[in-house]
Amino acid sequence: MKFVDEFREPELVRRTAEEIRRLADPHRHYRLMEVCGGHTHAIYRFGLKDLLPDNIELIHGPGCPVCVLPMGRIDDGLALAMDPNVIFAAFGDMMRVPGASGSPLEHKARGMDVRIVYSPSDALKLARLNPDRHVMFFAIGFETTAPSTALTLMRAKAESIHNFSVFCNHVTIIPAIRAILDSPDMRLDAFIGPGHVSTVIGCRPYEWIVKNEHKPIVVSGFEPLDMLQSIVMLLHQLKKGEARVENQYKRVVPWEGNRAALRAMAEVFQLRPYFEWRGLGFISQSALRVRDEYAEWDAERRFEVPGVRVTDPKAAQCGEVLKGVLKPHQCKLFSRECTPEHPIGALMVSSEGSCAAYYNYEHRKTAMVNIQSSTA
Amino acid sequence: MCLAIPGKIIEISAENPDTAVVDVVSVRRKVDLGLLQDDRPQPGDWVLIHVGFAMSKISEQDAHDQMQTLRILGEAEAAMQEVEGYGLPDASDSDPN
Amino acid sequence: MAHGAGGKASRRLVEGLFAPLLFGDSYEPLGDAAHFAINGASVAVTTDAFVVKPLSFPGGSIGDLAVNGTINDLAVSGARAEALVVTYILEAGLPTDILAAEVHAMAESARSAGVKITGGDTKVVEHGKADRMYITTTGIGSPIRGLKIDARSVRKGDKVLLSGPIGDHGITILLARGDLDFEADLRSDTRSVLPLVEAVARVAAPGLRWMRDPTRGGVATSLNELARDCGLGVCLHEESIPVRDAVRGACELLGLDPLHIANEGQFLAVVAAEYADTAINALNLAPGGEQAQIIGEICDQPAGSVLVSTSYGGSRIVDMLVGDPLPRIC
Numbered sequence: 001m002k003f004v005d006e007f008r009e010p011e012l013v014r015r016t017a018e019e020i021r022r023l024a025d026p027h028r029h030y031r032l033m034e035v036c037g038g039h040t041h042a043i044y045r046f047g048l049k050d051l052l053p054d055n056i057e058l059i060h061g062p063g064c065p066v067c068v069l070p071m072g073r074i075d076d077g078l079a080l081a082m083d084p085n086v087i088f089a090a091f092g093d094m095m096r097v098p099g100a101s102g103s104p105l106e107h108k109a110r111g112m113d114v115r116i117v118y119s120p121s122d123a124l125k126l127a128r129l130n131p132d133r134h135v136m137f138f139a140i141g142f143e144t145t146a147p148s149t150a151l152t153l154m155r156a157k158a159e160s161i162h163n164f165s166v167f168c169n170h171v172t173i174i175p176a177i178r179a180i181l182d183s184p185d186m187r188l189d190a191f192i193g194p195g196h197v198s199t200v201i202g203c204r205p206y207e208w209i210v211k212n213e214h215k216p217i218v219v220s221g222f223e224p225l226d227m228l229q230s231i232v233m234l235l236h237q238l239k240k241g242e243a244r245v246e247n248q249y250k251r252v253v254p255w256e257g258n259r260a261a262l263r264a265m266a267e268v269f270q271l272r273p274y275f276e277w278r279g280l281g282f283i284s285q286s287a288l289r290v291r292d293e294y295a296e297w298d299a300e301r302r303f304e305v306p307g308v309r310v311t312d313p314k315a316a317q318c319g320e321v322l323k324g325v326l327k328p329h330q331c332k333l334f335s336r337e338c339t340p341e342h343p344i345g346a347l348m349v350s351s352e353g354s355c356a357a358y359y360n361y362e363h364r365k366t367a368m369v370n371i372q373s374s375t376a
Numbered sequence: 377m378c379l380a381i382p383g384k385i386i387e388i389s390a391e392n393p394d395t396a397v398v399d400v401v402s403v404r405r406k407v408d409l410g411l412l413q414d415d416r417p418q419p420g421d422w423v424l425i426h427v428g429f430a431m432s433k434i435s436e437q438d439a440h441d442q443m444q445t446l447r448i449l450g451e452a453e454a455a456m457q458e459v460e461g462y463g464l465p466d467a468s469d470s471d472p473n
Numbered sequence: 474m475a476h477g478a479g480g481k482a483s484r485r486l487v488e489g490l491f492a493p494l495l496f497g498d499s500y501e502p503l504g505d506a507a508h509f510a511i512n513g514a515s516v517a518v519t520t521d522a523f524v525v526k527p528l529s530f531p532g533g534s535i536g537d538l539a540v541n542g543t544i545n546d547l548a549v550s551g552a553r554a555e556a557l558v559v560t561y562i563l564e565a566g567l568p569t570d571i572l573a574a575e576v577h578a579m580a581e582s583a584r585s586a587g588v589k590i591t592g593g594d595t596k597v598v599e600h601g602k603a604d605r606m607y608i609t610t611t612g613i614g615s616p617i618r619g620l621k622i623d624a625r626s627v628r629k630g631d632k633v634l635l636s637g638p639i640g641d642h643g644i645t646i647l648l649a650r651g652d653l654d655f656e657a658d659l660r661s662d663t664r665s666v667l668p669l670v671e672a673v674a675r676v677a678a679p680g681l682r683w684m685r686d687p688t689r690g691g692v693a694t695s696l697n698e699l700a701r702d703c704g705l706g707v708c709l710h711e712e713s714i715p716v717r718d719a720v721r722g723a724c725e726l727l728g729l730d731p732l733h734i735a736n737e738g739q740f741l742a743v744v745a746a747e748y749a750d751t752a753i754n755a756l757n758l759a760p761g762g763e764q765a766q767i768i769g770e771i772c773d774q775p776a777g778s779v780l781v782s783t784s785y786g787g788s789r790i791v792d793m794l795v796g797d798p799l800p801r802i803c
Contacts, residue, residue: 001401001718001725003382003434012446013785019449037803038378047787065803091427092728092799105796117802118653118727119428121408125654141427144378145802148429151410196378199424199432208393232449251438252424258432261411285453326759340795341481351728352803361789379728379802401722403657425726427802428654 003251007223008046016228017051022134023235030056031187032234033324035177036194037064037352038222046224056231059324062176063194065140066093066350067322068277069169071310074099077105077138077167080303081114087112087130089123090138096349100310103349104138120152120166127156127164134163136299139170144196146170146288147261150268153290165258167234168290171275173197174205175286179277181213188206190234191218192227193219195249200265202257203245210243210372221249268294278312278346279319318345321354328358380426382434383407385419398425475493505685506550508616517552519543520611528571528605530649532641532660535608536578538737541663542688543612544586547668549684549740551620551674557583559593564603575606586665588612617671619678624702626682629796632749632790633707633769634742636669636762639692640720643734643798648723653800655726657719662738664761672759673752680748686740690794693732695741696779697793707779709769709791725799732781732791734798743771763785 006329024030034040040060043049049058062068076081078099082090088104095105095116108114113133117123123137138151149166156164157207173194180186193206198219216237220230228249237244247253269293275287290298299305312318316338328347338344340356347353382400388409393416398407408429409417415433417423423430523539523715545553559579563572572772580771583590641662649654666686673681687695694712696707716724716731724731749767756765772780776789782788 001722002384003439004725006439006443010784012443016446016449017785030553036378044789047783047789050787051785091802093801093803096796109403116652116800116801118655119408121428122652122654141803142378142379142424144431147411148408148427149384151408151429155410194378196380196424196426199380224787229442229446251435251442252432259412260414261431264411305446349718350803351801360792363790379726381725400726401718403655403719403722403726405655405726 003224007221007225009225011090013051013224013228016232018227019232020051020056020228020235021053023054023239024056025231026055026056030238031059031189032056032192032231033059033061033180033188033190034192035061035173036197037067037350038196039192039194039227040064040354040357042222042224042227043353044357046085048224048227051228051275057114059188060321060354061180061324062277062280062322063142063173063197064096064347064352064354065142065145065171066349067173067318067346067353068176068279069097069140069346070276070278071099071312072308073169074102074104075308075310076305077136078104078112079306080108081112084113085133086113087126087133087134087135088112088138089117089126089135090114091118092116093350094138094140096343097346098343098349099201100308104349109357116320120149121155124152124156124164127161131163134165137164139166139168141170142173142194142197143200143265146269147200147258147264150264153268153294153306154264156297157294158221162296165297165299165302166290168269168288170269170288171277172271172286172288173201175283176280177209179280179283180323181209183323183325186323188215190215192230192234193215193217193245195219195221195226195253198247198249198253198257200258200261203247203253204257206245210245214243216243216246217343218246218248219253221252252262259275267291276309278303279322295299313344316344318347319348328355329363331355335363378426380431382422383425385417385423387419390410396430398423398430399437400425481795485689491503499633504550504622505546506612506614508550508552517547517550517614517616518611519546519550521546522607522609524604524607525646526604527649528575528794530645530661532645533663533737534575534578534758537582537663539608539610540579540582540586540588540590541665541733541737543610544588544665544667545737545740547612547614547684548665548670549622549686551622551684552614552616553667553671554586554588554614556589556591557610557612559590560609561595562603562607563595563597564605565597565600572606575608582665586667607712617674620681622681622683624683624699627699627703627743627771628682628745629705629770629771630746630760631682631743631771632746632767633696633709633771634673634744634749634753634756635766635768636666636739636742636756637764638715638717638720639687639736639739640716640724640731640734642737643691644723646735647727647802653727655723658721659717659719659723660687662736664738666738666740669756669759669762669765670740672755672762673744676755677744677748677752680745681742681752682745684740687736689735691731691733691735692732692741693779693791694793697791699743700777700779703771704776706772706775706777708770708772709779709781710784711781712784713766713768715764715766727751728802729798729800730791733794736775746770794802
């Protein structure tokens with residue numbers, strides 16, 4: 001696969017990993033946060049931690065749009081779709097996320113018309129094909145995905161498709177990073193920046209991190225060579241005591257972002273005054289809602305939203321894991337009451353959630369290492 | 377977030393220039409080009425696809441430059457290991473004072 | 474119900490509910506077919522139900538799956554299918570030409586596999602109750618001489634062989650459903666693997682420890698079952714696992730792992746190290762086995778799990794499938 005395989009070339013991966021070992025100061029412990037859930041997934045999928053020296057610690061950030069959704073929002077979305085005339089359409093990522101009354105897939109088993117879509121435009125297509133039903137699209141994602149939802153709503157309006165609405169749960173990444181940095185338990189040296197969000201927002205929005213917090217950030221791609229090269233770039237900055245925004249993912253990320261995408265978002269969405277994030281609490285100006293001009297396509301205005309607030313089970317430590325304060329296996333429920341088969345929180349369901357990534361790809365390796373070291 | 381994959385534009389719809397067919401190692405799908413209206417791609421261009429929308433044009437030049445940087449990095453590393461093997465004192469070892 | 478998808482939930486249903494009630498006190502690991510003797514004659518028996526949507530897809534249809542699937546279950550248990558009996562559960566109102574097409578497909582698949590269909594039954598249920606058609610096939614066969622398939626005979630150092638590229642069937646079905654709007658030049662790999670199993674048996678029977686056909690839940694699920702049944706680890710080398718470009722592309726686009734995708738014309742074999750090269754050569758020379766590969770080996774650790782390593786030294790655990798593979802965008 002072009003633009004993919006080159007960035008997985010084994011010999012170059014080995015050599016870049018060696019460069020990291022060479023650069024890392026053995027007397028220092030580095031704490032690097034990868035903000036984006038896609039990077040969390042890549043780290044585990046490619047086994048990148050095996051290539052890093054022990055004194056480089058990767059902390060998983062809150063960039064998993066499914067994980068940060070409070071359970072109540074899932075219940076709200078499902079409540080809106082209880083009407084048998086409504087088709088509930090969502091990405092596959094949402095299907096196993098537990099609401100208080102079950103996940104979308106469980107609702108499907110009980111008779112709700114639940115459809116998996118790959119694109120918001122597929123949800124709109126469902127509306128065109130089913131004129132006597134109403135299609136409600138449960139929209140999630142950061143700024144990577146929001147412009148596509150926005151454009152879809154613009155098309156729905158232009159074509160006067162009225163049997164379509166969006167339940168908008170789009171969130172923005174900068175307030176999440178701010179919340180992490182404001183958190184007293186957090187000690188970080190640098191950030192691996194979200195590559196695909198940056199194709200939309202560009203690299204400028206990160207400048208306050210380097211100015212105010214004096215921590216470097218490298219906007220990174222998702223292939224092994226991308227992430228390793230980003231770590232090399234961060235180590236260089238840390239060695240010299242610098243703090244700059246750098247773009248490692250130049251082949252795809254424009255420094256100024258995507259103007260057309262930002263315009264589409266501005267046309268259709270506005271910032272909510274505040275929004276509740278699982279684990280991070282209420283954050284102001286951190287989520288999007290549909291503008292008045294598109295009210296007719298806003299599920300929250302077309303239907304009655306129960307507005308249920310559901311707290312996580314007391315023992316679940318989703319919040320601390322989300323913030324990177326705890327590693328997944330340090331949560332008391334990890335791998336006991338909470339597994340991918342019966343998840344307590346979204347971090348165990350979403351493929352980007354640190355708990356799922358750790359469980360599916362890692363934790364028996366840790367057990368293996370423990371066996372090896374105890375018999376050594 | 378954000379599973380996004382590079383794909384090559386095979387054809388652009390004559391009726392609707394915002395719709396294109398994209399090929400990802402022989403898997404094909406209709407993709408919306410609406411987010412790239414400021415810099416429309418042409419058939420043969422590579423774009424980054426996320427949820428059925430093209431997010432960005434992929435620059436072959438930048439990709440090439442990046443591979444070059446990585447190769448040089450690797451070669452410099454290899455060269456350095458060779459030199460270290462000769463047992464000569466490293467310039468950075470010397471005390472600047 | 475996630476229980477049919479072939480992964481953890483299915484296993485719990487079979488082992489937790491069915492096995493204790495139906496299979497008595499036997500502690501043997503559950504295999505793909507049962508081998509026993511009737512009046513001194515050794516027989517193997519298996520049964521399987523086939524449920525697929527859409528009924529017909531590039532490369533085959535439910536009828537083909539029903540015949541090949543049962544032949545394959547017998548084959549990987551070390552038996553040659555001799556005869557099948559068939560049950561059809563048909564939805565009222567199913568057009569006759571669709572039924573006829575499936576019966577033709579079954580007759581053809583059976584003929585080319587050299588297996589007789591010797592009888593069966595048909596029931597009609599209310600409209601809306603059978604996804605158009607469900608088919609069950611029960612196969613009877615004779616054990617292949619010299620083979621003793623048992624997960625407990627697997628040893629550290631044994632090699633893991635795979636007969637060909639993975640993911641073709643599952644991705645074909647996913648695309649054939651049409652909801653995802655992707656197109657690819659892909660076909661289901663449904664076929665009888667008996668000739669390939671026999672090719673391996675001819676040259677490597679004494680070293681052939683275990684086989685399985687990785688259907689629902691994919692290679693990852695089958696090898697996790699093996700790891701659990703033999704108490705050892707299965708260590709795979711990612712770059713040696715054959716995957717067609719189109720399957721790879723679809724998996725990358727949809728965020729799926731080819732190791733979890735269903736196959737209907739492949740099998741896994743664990744072979745003692747000293748027989749592995751002979752076995753793989755025999756496979757590569759046999760028609761349809763050209764892309765067979767040695768994909769890994771049995772190791773001490775991680776016990777009970779499957780570890781996949783990359784060519785540059787990274788590795789990850791691959792778990793059994795939970796529910797159906799779902800596309801993702803994040």
